[in-house]
Amino acid sequence: MTESRGRAGQDGDDTALRIPGTPCWVSLMAHGLEATQEFYGALFGWEFRPGPQQLGPYLRALLDGREVAGIGQLPPDRRLPVAWTPYLASDDVDRTAGTVRSCGGTVAVGPLDAAEAGRMLLASDPSGAVFGVWQAAAHLGTAVTGVPGTPAWNELVTYTAAGVATFYVTAFGHAQKAVPATGRDYVTLHVDGRPVAGVRGVGDALPRDRGPHWVTYFETADVADAVRRVAGLGGRVLEGVREDDLGRVAMVADREGARFALLERAPG
Template sequence: MAAQPEGTPCWADAMFSDVEGAKTFYGDVLGWTFGEASSEYGNYTQAYSDGKAVAAVVPPMPGQEGPSAWCLYLASQDVAAAAGKIRDNGGEVLMEPMQVGDFGSMLLARDPSGVVFGVWQAGTHEGFEKKSEPGAFSWAEIFTREPEKSDAFWPAVFPYGVQRMDDDAVDYKLFALGGETVLGRMKMGDEFPPEVPPYLNVYFGVEDCDAAVAKATEGGGVLRFGPMDTPFGRFAALSDPQGAAFSVIDLNTTRGDVPKTTDVS
């Protein structure tokens, strides 16, 4: 497989104090199965959908316990160069570029508005083996209270083209690579309590949004928004039992016209 274009969402993982609980929850909601924990890499455990790698879960390292959250990784040909761009554009490198065996190299960073993300330079692990299907990563959105900071940062670090959605009701932009949209950017409004930090929201595909929501809430998850029909699919925003935010989307159930956009890059 050729290297993915710079800035392409390529992997997602999350840290859970109760990994077995997370495996049970996401197995029920998304149909995931799990591989063996890799003790050499902190018991990092890959999740699979139809036998294809789609995400991973891992327990916290001693002393690094904190709120559970999904982390989205963006592809890079050179994580060291990416770290320089992040710093040059007002971001913060939280974990310096690190080699992960022959799998690849990674870093963790925070944009100037507080959104945490990862960067992945592929080795033998090239990222998602399945995308935009049930059980797999399907979309992601940057939720920020300071859109002007995010809007300046992301296209400076990655080669994104930028489009503004022509909708007076929301402040929403789209980041694209080679004409294909890869990320959304949404301004957080008053519907988000002050204690909710800016974050990158990851969407996983499902066959039936309402059925997935029912399984999630039965399993101790919390419905935050939806289900709602959109031109892009029927989706709902959730928190899992350990507090990690994520969304589910049925890409095949669409309603309404796709909003018009204006190029701003």
């Protein structure tokens, strides 16, 4: 599970992580750091080391010494959702903050410096879905992809796809492409001609306890086995294994209820 052969950064090129609008990092805010480390360490083979502490205790998850994700601790006095959050790259977080606001989004935290690692903010789009923005310095972002235990895809689950996709097109320069052949309300967001994220409209099927939200997909070699291990580690299976355009997918949640997807890619 921890074999780290794969792409260094997105599409095999660390510099791609810096292209504005590209998902470059994922971070989980949870209540119990120790239990969360145990869960993801057992599921993905992650190890952990301290990261910047500007927003409280924070850990970076590593595969074979290379950073793949972050885990922070929620303040005990704040009732915020336990959730995975994707970060989109920016070459100027302060300018991006202004653009997010002018496009109808809300900046909740920042912009602020994360020590020597870079500069960041947390925001929400007009539908209320939370995302981050990262301006890289010492820390580029996810250091390896394409192997089990690494982020593979990010998808926004919302009421309708087209309207909120326009926000990301305007704020981050994404191109959007509808996927009508699937019969679903689905749009892909593109950077430099390559798909980097999806927007899925589900209407009234949106979970009432969550509202619009981003879902991170993590690579796995055997999705059925990974689902069994999630349940054995105290997590929950929200949607069983199904066939998707990306491969075989299951939707699960960790011990605290953070939703994420497991992806076994289709051969080729």
